[in-house]
Amino acid sequence: MAGVRRGGRPAVISDVARLAGVSPQTVSRVLNERPNVREETRSRVLEAIRQLDYRPNLMARGLVRRQAHTIGVISFDSVLFGPASTLLGIGRAARAAGYGVTIATPESFDRGSIVEAMADLTSHTVAGVITVFASQTAATSALHSLPGGLPAVAVEAAPDDSVPTVRIDQAEGVRVAVEHLLRLGHPTVWHVSGPRERMDAQARIEAWRATLERAGRPAPQVVPGDWSAESGYQAGLELAERQGVTAVFAANDHMALGLLRAFNERGIRVPEDVSVVGFDDIPEAGYLIPPLTTVRPDHEEVGRRSVETLLRLIDGQDDDAGESQDAGVAVPFVVPTLVRRASTAPAP
Amino acid sequence: MAGVRRGGRPAVISDVARLAGVSPQTVSRVLNERPNVREETRSRVLEAIRQLDYRPNLMARGLVRRQAHTIGVISFDSVLFGPASTLLGIGRAARAAGYGVTIATPESFDRGSIVEAMADLTSHTVAGVITVFASQTAATSALHSLPGGLPAVAVEAAPDDSVPTVRIDQAEGVRVAVEHLLRLGHPTVWHVSGPRERMDAQARIEAWRATLERAGRPAPQVVPGDWSAESGYQAGLELAERQGVTAVFAANDHMALGLLRAFNERGIRVPEDVSVVGFDDIPEAGYLIPPLTTVRPDHEEVGRRSVETLLRLIDGQDDDAGESQDAGVAVPFVVPTLVRRASTAPAP
DNA sequence: CAGGCAATTGTTAACGATGCCATTTGCGCG
DNA sequence: CGCGCAAATGGCATCGTTAACAATTGCCTG
Numbered sequence: 039m040a041g042v043r044r045g046g047r048p049a050v051i052s053d054v055a056r057l058a059g060v061s062p063q064t065v066s067r068v069l070n071e072r073p074n075v076r077e078e079t080r081s082r083v084l085e086a087i088r089q090l091d092y093r094p095n096l097m098a099r100g101l102v103r104r105q106a107h108t109i110g111v112i113s114f115d116s117v118l119f120g121p122a123s124t125l126l127g128i129g130r131a132a133r134a135a136g137y138g139v140t141i142a143t144p145e146s147f148d149r150g151s152i153v154e155a156m157a158d159l160t161s162h163t164v165a166g167v168i169t170v171f172a173s174q175t176a177a178t179s180a181l182h183s184l185p186g187g188l189p190a191v192a193v194e195a196a197p198d199d200s201v202p203t204v205r206i207d208q209a210e211g212v213r214v215a216v217e218h219l220l221r222l223g224h225p226t227v228w229h230v231s232g233p234r235e236r237m238d239a240q241a242r243i244e245a246w247r248a249t250l251e252r253a254g255r256p257a258p259q260v261v262p263g264d265w266s267a268e269s270g271y272q273a274g275l276e277l278a279e280r281q282g283v284t285a286v287f288a289a290n291d292h293m294a295l296g297l298l299r300a301f302n303e304r305g306i307r308v309p310e311d312v313s314v315v316g317f318d319d320i321p322e323a324g325y326l327i328p329p330l331t332t333v334r335p336d337h338e339e340v341g342r343r344s345v346e347t348l349l350r351l352i353d354g355q356d357d358d359a360g361e362s363q364d365a366g367v368a369v370p371f372v373v374p375t376l377v378r379r380a381s382t383a384p385a386p
Numbered sequence: 387m388a389g390v391r392r393g394g395r396p397a398v399i400s401d402v403a404r405l406a407g408v409s410p411q412t413v414s415r416v417l418n419e420r421p422n423v424r425e426e427t428r429s430r431v432l433e434a435i436r437q438l439d440y441r442p443n444l445m446a447r448g449l450v451r452r453q454a455h456t457i458g459v460i461s462f463d464s465v466l467f468g469p470a471s472t473l474l475g476i477g478r479a480a481r482a483a484g485y486g487v488t489i490a491t492p493e494s495f496d497r498g499s500i501v502e503a504m505a506d507l508t509s510h511t512v513a514g515v516i517t518v519f520a521s522q523t524a525a526t527s528a529l530h531s532l533p534g535g536l537p538a539v540a541v542e543a544a545p546d547d548s549v550p551t552v553r554i555d556q557a558e559g560v561r562v563a564v565e566h567l568l569r570l571g572h573p574t575v576w577h578v579s580g581p582r583e584r585m586d587a588q589a590r591i592e593a594w595r596a597t598l599e600r601a602g603r604p605a606p607q608v609v610p611g612d613w614s615a616e617s618g619y620q621a622g623l624e625l626a627e628r629q630g631v632t633a634v635f636a637a638n639d640h641m642a643l644g645l646l647r648a649f650n651e652r653g654i655r656v657p658e659d660v661s662v663v664g665f666d667d668i669p670e671a672g673y674l675i676p677p678l679t680t681v682r683p684d685h686e687e688v689g690r691r692s693v694e695t696l697l698r699l700i701d702g703q704d705d706d707a708g709e710s711q712d713a714g715v716a717v718p719f720v721v722p723t724l725v726r727r728a729s730t731a732p733a734p
Numbered sequence: 735c736a737g738g739c740a741a742t743t744g745t746t747a748a749c750g751a752t753g754c755c756a757t758t759t760g761c762g763c764g
Numbered sequence: 765c766g767c768g769c770a771a772a773t774g775g776c777a778t779c780g781t782t783a784a785c786a787a788t789t790g791c792c793t794g
Contacts, residue, residue, distance in 0.1 A: 048510070048533060050750055061774045066752060074772055091533060095510040097445040097454070098750035102779045106445070107511075108488065116477075117470045126465055129491045138506060140456065140488045143477045158486060162396070162443040162780090163455075185396060185439065267673040292670060299673040322640060325615040325647040327675045398780055409744050414782060422742055446780035450749045510750090 049090035058086035069094055108138040109348060110164035112155060112180055114171055116143055118265065119320045120290070120337050121171050124193060127341020128168060135349055140164065147176050147235075153183045160185055166348045168193060173235040189351035191344045195237040202351065204344040204370050208238060211333040211374035212245035215287055215315045217253070218331070218376055223385035224285035224313065226255045230273040230297065232289040233264045242289045242317065263289065267296040274300025277312075284312055284385050291316035291323050291332055298326055298381070309383035319377050328380040335374035343370045397438035406434040417442055456486040457696060458512035460503060460528055462519055464491055466613065467668045468638070468685050469519050472541060475689020476516060483697055488512065495524050495583075501531045508533055514696045516541060521583040537699035539692045543585040550699065552692040552718050554683040556586060559722035560593035563635055563663045563681050565601070566724055571733035572633035572661065574603045578621040578645065580637040581612045590637045590665065611637065615644040622648025625660075632660055632733050639664035639671050639680055646674055646729070657731035667725050676728040683722035691718045 051069075055062040060079060067075050068083040075083075086092070096107050109132050115121045125141070132139045140163070142155035159167060166189035169180050177195040184190055192203045219227045229246045232239025243260055250257045261276060263269035270293030277283050278300060288294035294316030301308050308314050308328055316323060319334035347370065399417075403410040408427060415423050416431040423431075434440075444455050457480050463469045473489070480487045488511070490503035507515060514537035517528050525543040532538055540551045567575045577594045580587025591608055598605045609624060611617035618641030625631050626648060636642035642664030649656055656662055656676055664671060667682035695718065 048535075051752095052750080062751075063753095063775080064773060067773090070752085074770095076772065079772080093505070093509045093533070095449070095750050097448045097510060098779090099752075100445045100779095101443070101449055101750080101781090102752045104779070117467065117474055119465065122465045122470050126491060129464075129489055130493070133490065133503070133506065138488045138490075138511065140486045141477055142481065142486075143474060145478070155481070157441070158481065161441045162445060163486065185441070267670040271673050295670050296673045299675055299677075302675050322615040322643050322670075325619050325644045327647055327650050329647075399782095400780080410781080411745080411783095412743060415743090418782085422740090424742065427742080443780050446749090447782075448749095449751090449780080450782045452749070 049092040050095070051092070053090055054083065054086045054092050057090065058083045106163050106165040107136070108140050108164050109345065110159035110167045111139060111141045112152070112159070112167065112169045112172065113141055113143055114147070114173075114176065115265070116141070116170075118292075120318055120335075123337035124170055124341040124344075127338035128170075128345055129341075130338075131342040131345035135345065137165065137345075137349075144176075147173055149179045152176055152179045156180055156183050160188060164188075166190060166352050168344050168348055169195065171195060171236070171238065173233075173237065177237070189348060191348045191351070193340055193344050202347050204340055204347060204372070205241075206238070206335040206337075206340060207371040207373045208241035209245040209248070210371075211317065211335060211376075212242050212287070213249050214374075214376045215317070215333050216246055216249040218378070219285040219287065219313055219315060219382065220253055220255065222285075222313065222382060225282075225385070226250060226258060226285070228258050228261065228277060228283055228286045230261045230263045230270060230277075230286060230288040230293050232293075234262065239265075239289055246287060263293045265290055265292060267292045267299075269293060270296025271300045273297060275304070277301075278304040278306055285315075285382075286312060287315045287317075289317055291318045291320045291330060294330055294332070294381075295322075295326055298328075298330070302327070309381050311386060313382040313385075315382060323377070324379060326381075331379045331382040332377050333374050334377050336372055339372050343372065397440040398443070399440070401438055402431065402434045402440050405438065406431045454511050454513040455484070456488050456512050457693065458507035458515045459487060459489045460500070460507070460515065460517045460520065461489055461491055462495070462521075462524065463613070464489070464518075466640075468666055468683075471685035472518055472689040472692075475686035476518075476693055477689075478686075479690040479693035483693065485513065485693075485697075492524075495521055497527045500524055500527045504528055504531050508536060512536075514538060514700050516692050516696055517543065519543060519584070519586065521581075521585065525585070537696055539696045539699070541688055541692050550695050552688055552695060552720070553589075554586070554685075554688060555719040555721045556589035557593040557596070558719075559665065559681040559683060559724075560590050560635070561597045562722075562724040563665070564594055564597040566679070566726070567633040567635065567661055567663060567730065568601055568603065570633075570661065570730060573630075573733070574598060574606060574633070576606050576609065576625060576631055576634045578609045578611045578618060578625075578634060578636040578641050580641075582610065587613075587637055594635060611641045613638055613640060615640045615647075617641060618644025619648045621645060623652070625649075626652040626654055633663075633730075634660060635663045635665075637665055639666045639668045639678060642678055642680070642729075643670075643674055646676075646678070650675070657729050659734060661730040661733075663730060671725070672727060674729075679727045679730040680725050681722050682725050684720055687720050691720065 051062045051065050055065045068080050129139050144151040144155040168191045170193045172195045190201050192201050194205045216227050231243050247257045261273040274297040316330050316332035319332045323330040323332050399410045399413050403413045416428050448454050477487050492499040492503040516539045518541045520543045538549050540549050542553045564575050579591050595605045609621040622645040664678050664680035667680045671678040671680050
């Protein structure tokens with residue numbers, strides 16, 4: 039099956055043409071499924087392609103068509119469940135549309151390394167860029183250092199309205215979580231937040247506060263975390279000292295996990311003494327002690343939609359080059375749902 | 387800062403040449419840091435590059451140099467901690483070496499989708515391929531469908547010795563885990579395994595059995611899992627029924643987490659009644675109930691080394707085209723360490 | 735001061751594919 | 765039977781860059 043090659047070098051279009059007894063142009067037509075090729079010719083060409091194990095050189099094609107076959111993704115925290123899932127969604131959707139995906143993971147959030155990562159992507163190798171879960175400043179840096187005219191989509195974080203954005207409906211997710219707790223009779227709900235410079239963390243803080251206010255409840259002070267179980271643990275130790283804490287909403291499941299551990303250590307029972315809700319529905323959530331009630335956003339869907347949006351931008355650009363970039367591009371929200379498990383119970 | 391462009395199109399090398407008053411070739415020399423360019427000329431060119439915000443077109447460069455500037459990665463389970471960390475390591479190392487990374491995530495393990503993912507990568511767009519944590523059959527499919535001569539490195543799973551492989555030293559990691567338990571006085575150690583078709587899972591099973599045999603202990607039957615917390619939970623319920631289970635080694639932390647939950651549910655205390663050891667040292671491991679003793683492999687290091695190995699192959703290929711692919715390429719092992727926490731204690 | 739050599743720069747022809755236009759072929763119809 | 769038109773195919777230029785080679789410059793040496 040290896041394919042016959044001339045002199046070890048991979049076959050090129052003219053090899054195929056020679057073997058099939060046609061011109062390179064005709065082979066090209068077959069490759070691109072263009073009309074006006076006799077059926078018999080087509081099959082002869084296809085046979086030659088098979089025999090030589092020929093694969094079109096995408097760099098050559100991209101060069102003449104002046105268009106890349108790849109989507110660039112700038113991703114932070116790609117080891118975490120949320121971003122990793124989104125990346126997966128992006129990868130699948132892109133592949134389905136015939137695009138490759140190249141990923142740049144800046145070393146850190148500082149402007150320099152982001153701009154650098156960006157520059158790598160933009161050397162005419164990508165047709166567009168998606169930034170995933172950046173911080174406010176990171177997103178700004180990244181998107182502003184884009185060469186003009188390169189289509190871009192932001193996941194969860196755009197510096198302003200200049201770039202189409204796909205986001206989880208944080209407000210809705212947080213609302214159902216907090217209201218679930220209030221309905222169980224808890225007088226108020228504490229919040230362990232993600233890092234403040236991250237836009238999704240910020241959005242969750244605001245939604246939590248807004249929901250409490252709407253219900254006429256006092257909003258306690260935010261307990262700051264950084265997404266990690268460690269920070270959730272520290273927050274838990276802090277909350278354990280406080281009086282009257284009966285319900286806590288953590289901005290992600292990892293921190294909720296740390297909370298559970300801290301409460302356990304201090305002899306505080308969950309959910310009898312304190313109810314805990316997380317966010318993300320990591321695959322382990324149902325197997326914590328106790329199983330964690332949490333908000334489930336469809337991260338993969340976010341990835342799919344961001345690709346969809348980006349491709350629309352790219353196509354639109356081809357069609358009418360003069361048109362403004364965000365014209366007619368919807369800003370999709372992905373709505374999360376509440377998953378009820380054993381970590382929440384009526385107020386004591 | 388935007389850079390002056392002619393007619394909205396990005397600048398090309400001849401634009402730079404014109405502005406700097408030199409030939410494109412000289413610009414090329416500056417770009418590639420070749421010698422024999424007068425200092426004054428160089429700075430004039432650099433200034434023109436800056437003014438035009440010029441970025442070399444990597445597709446054109448790749449075409450003429452007959453070489454891609456990208457590494458392809460075939461990755462499974464990229465949402466899991468281990469593979470995601472390895473991916474991160476690959477991404478960073480590749481970028482440091484001036485390569486981009488494109489990722490293909492096959493929909494499933496079946497031959498078709500793997501070959502398809504492979505084909506996408508290999509259209510002359512990648513300089514080499516790394517497969518990450520594939521199953522035996524998956525790795526075989528993938529690597530055999532590679533066009534001949536394309537350098538490849540396997541992480542953790544190679545069908546045979548035809549491809550250089552970077553792997554975690556499973557045997558060593560498992561040995562320290564199991565011996566730790568035996569030294570605590572446990573008569574034997576049970577094992578909850580990963581999916582059998584995965585080579586790392588298989589390696590851990592074998593190492594576990596070998597360590598027990600070396601110590602003259604009976605090896606109980608393997609309790610099969612699939613990496614997930616769910617499967618660990620099921621395994622835990624099963625083990626809870628059994629008599630005389632005092633120590634369990636889970637093939638990863640997620641399953642260990644499920645075990646902890648199952649034991650907790652059945653009133654079995656960890657570590658008083660049963661000791662549990664995991665594998666991976668996920669960031670949450672220290673915050674489970676109880677904190678999990680586990681084996682810590684440096685997944686990022688695996689990624690780094692696989693890039694290193696691949697680049698050596700790529701360079702070697704350029705130098706002496708005729709040479710056999712794996713000649714002189716070491717097969718690196720990354721050695722894990724044991725992290726002792728509260729989930730292990732002397733036998734009851 | 736001619737000859738020679740190194741340093742610097744320019745010219746031409748690729749790389750592999752497709753766009754555009756020209757050419758050939760086949761066939762229906764007046 | 766020849767004209768005309770559509771279908772099928774081929775030729776040539778081109779995308780942006782670099783390799784290979786050629787040409788120029790400047791300076792040192794015998």
